[in-house]
Amino acid sequence: MSQLELIPTAAPAPDAVERPRPGSRADRMRKPLAKEALKHLAEQHGVCVRPLALRRTDTVTGVTEVVEVPCGATLAVKCKPCAERGRRLRIQQIREGWHLADEPAIRPDKPGEDALALVRVRAHLEFEREALQYQPMTPDERVTRLAEIDAAIAEVDEALGETSLRGHLTPKDRDERPRRKRSTRRRQDSPDLPRLPVDPRTVGRAYAGRAGKTHRPSMLVTLTLGSHGPVHSHLRRGPYIAPCECGQRHGPHDDVLGTPVDPTAYDYRRAALDAIHFARVLDRWWQNVRRAAGWNVQYAGAVELQRRLAPHAHFAIRGTLPRRLLKQIAAATYHQVWWPSFNEAVYPVDRPPVWDVDRQAYVDPKTREPLPTWGEALDALEEPDSRPAYVARLGRIDARGIEQGTRDAERSIRYVTKYVTKDLTDQARPRSDAQKAHFDRLHAELSVLPCSPTCANWLLYGVQPDGVKAGLTPGRCTGKVHQRATLGFTGRRVLVSRQWSGKTLADHRADNRAWVRAILAGGMADTEEHDQAADEADESTRYRFELARPEDPDVPPLEHRLLRAISARIRWRADLDTARQRTASADSATAAPLSPAA
Numbered sequence: 218m219s220q221l222e223l224i225p226t227a228a229p230a231p232d233a234v235e236r237p238r239p240g241s242r243a244d245r246m247r248k249p250l251a252k253e254a255l256k257h258l259a260e261q262h263g264v265c266v267r268p269l270a271l272r273r274t275d276t277v278t279g280v281t282e283v284v285e286v287p288c289g290a291t292l293a294v295k296c297k298p299c300a301e302r303g304r305r306l307r308i309q310q311i312r313e314g315w316h317l318a319d320e321p322a323i324r325p326d327k328p329g330e331d332a333l334a335l336v337r338v339r340a341h342l343e344f345e346r347e348a349l350q351y352q353p354m355t356p357d358e359r360v361t362r363l364a365e366i367d368a369a370i371a372e373v374d375e376a377l378g379e380t381s382l383r384g385h386l387t388p389k390d391r392d393e394r395p396r397r398k399r400s401t402r403r404r405q406d407s408p409d410l411p412r413l414p415v416d417p418r419t420v421g422r423a424y425a426g427r428a429g430k431t432h433r434p435s436m437l438v439t440l441t442l443g444s445h446g447p448v449h450s451h452l453r454r455g456p457y458i459a460p461c462e463c464g465q466r467h468g469p470h471d472d473v474l475g476t477p478v479d480p481t482a483y484d485y486r487r488a489a490l491d492a493i494h495f496a497r498v499l500d501r502w503w504q505n506v507r508r509a510a511g512w513n514v515q516y517a518g519a520v521e522l523q524r525r526l527a528p529h530a531h532f533a534i535r536g537t538l539p540r541r542l543l544k545q546i547a548a549a550t551y552h553q554v555w556w557p558s559f560n561e562a563v564y565p566v567d568r569p570p571v572w573d574v575d576r577q578a579y580v581d582p583k584t585r586e587p588l589p590t591w592g593e594a595l596d597a598l599e600e601p602d603s604r605p606a607y608v609a610r611l612g613r614i615d616a617r618g619i620e621q622g623t624r625d626a627e628r629s630i631r632y633v634t635k636y637v638t639k640d641l642t643d644q645a646r647p648r649s650d651a652q653k654a655h656f657d658r659l660h661a662e663l664s665v666l667p668c669s670p671t672c673a674n675w676l677l678y679g680v681q682p683d684g685v686k687a688g689l690t691p692g693r694c695t696g697k698v699h700q701r702a703t704l705g706f707t708g709r710r711v712l713v714s715r716q717w718s719g720k721t722l723a724d725h726r727a728d729n730r731a732w733v734r735a736i737l738a739g740g741m742a743d744t745e746e747h748d749q750a751a752d753e754a755d756e757s758t759r760y761r762f763e764l765a766r767p768e769d770p771d772v773p774p775l776e777h778r779l780l781r782a783i784s785a786r787i788r789w790r791a792d793l794d795t796a797r798q799r800t801a802s803a804d805s806a807t808a809a810p811l812s813p814a815a
């Protein structure tokens with residue numbers, strides 16, 4: 218063999234080998250699409266790719282024009298710029314409310330005399346309505362008088378809605394049915410919790426440090442469900458990877474991560490029920506936290522899916538609590554589901570009860586006997602020895618302290634909000650056959666479990682749903698619990714307490730707009746907020762909006778609107794950068810000391 222044969226030859230470039238013939242179909246298919254390039258450019262500059270066209274009519278001048286508003290989607294698969302804009306607002310909201318030193322609560326003003334007069338009239342009408350049943354009169358006269366009083370009450374309630382009062386004085390609908398009451402005694406198999414009077418304060422405790430420095434730490438808490446069976450996990454202990462339950466060491470991208478070690482022993486039913494009732498467990502958790510801590514604990518966080526497809530939540534908590542107390546609260550938190558028993562299915566999915574038109578009820582397909590109604594099934598739970606159909610509990614809790622103004626605080630905020638722009642199952646989407654089988658098995662269990670009192674799956678367990686009607690198909694309930702995009706969890710993905718920052722997302726959005734207007738006006742000071750608010754109030758009553766259809770002749774095509782919006786955004790961004798540099802230069806010149814020559 219010659220020496221030339223030992224020298225390795227350079228491999229040809231992939232483009233030179235795979236490049237198709239110019240002009241061929243393969244060559245044309247490799248070229249990027251014009252619409253995709255337009256969408257990519259719009260996403261790059263933060264322009265909504267699905268803007269809504271609104272027809273705005275000026276009620277003073279009569280001029281009508283088409284304006285565009287962002288779609289406001291919260292998922293990146295629908296509109297990435299709008300979803301990312303919403304995520305940045307959530308980051309701003311969590312950052313502003315995490316380490317507050319002052320109470321964000323706003324005390325309401327005293328009601329005006331006009332509102333109190335209406336409330337007084339409403340009180341008299343309610344008294345007359347209640348006293349009507351004790352007055353001697355015929356049934357027809359009582360019905361006529363009751364209709365007159367209800368009409369007057371509706372008129373007064375409408376007038377109250379136009380006042381400055383916030384909320385409703387009374388419930389909109391009168392439900393005169395007797396309410397079912399459950400005992401509030403704690404379960405004997407759950408540990409007791411300290412119950413303290415809740416102090417209205419929301420700010421955490423401050424600690425004095427060295428050199429007179431004050432520390433006001435907060436916490437990052439992760440709540441998970443209990444184990445439903447051993448699963449393959451990537452257990453990293455620093456540089457060392459610990460073996461899994463199966464005895465092997467899995468990498469961070471192993472195809473079996475999150476799947477059960479023994480699928481036949483994995484409790485899919487309990488996993489599905491825990492996912493369905495996880496939102497209720499979280500509500501009970503925060504009730505227990507405030508009662509055991511003795512102050513109005515504030516939180517902000519989001520719900521995600523673990524690799525094992527179980528929901529868990531990350532929360533930023535203002536202030537600190539003992540870890541021992543948090544673990545005690547987690548062990549004592551539960552939610553009892555007082556539904557009829559659904560341990561075993563009475564009917565198969567392919568042979569469910571059938572609808573009887575004459576009886577207006579579902580009957581047994583063989584005996585033609587009607588199934589118990591929802592009310593009859595709940596009446597059976599009134600027995601003293603009745604037990605809840607299911608008890609959902611929390612599992613493990615992880616908590617660590619976060620100091621204000623550190624890199625860990627900012628990293629934790631982005632960790633909490635990293636998946637809010639994605640669907641619940643996007644970050645846990647199965648890749649391998651084992652993960653797909655685990656996903657399908659859990660979804661199959663969710664498809665036959667009841668999700669609410671009106672769920673059609675109650676027919677499988679021999680009970681007619683609440684508000685029964687014809688056309689119910691067990692196993693194909695349209696509730697969000699049974700969808701593959703939710704895998705049982707249907708609560709709110711982002712959870713923020715009312716007194717977290719004292720502001721809603723609309724308030725934060727308005728603050729950002731006011732800041733941009735101030736910068737473009739030449740500085741952060743001397744802005745005419747009162748006049749601007751008055752102008753906005755005038756615009757809200759001056760213009761009338763209606764949704765414009767894409768096929769309307771005065772609505773340009775979407776591509777033309779996107780091109781104009783991209784150009785406007787580029788120009789606006791350039792003007793904003795120039796104004797910021799001008800403001801920064803003016804501030805530095807004002808703060809710099811004068812030279813001797815000056």
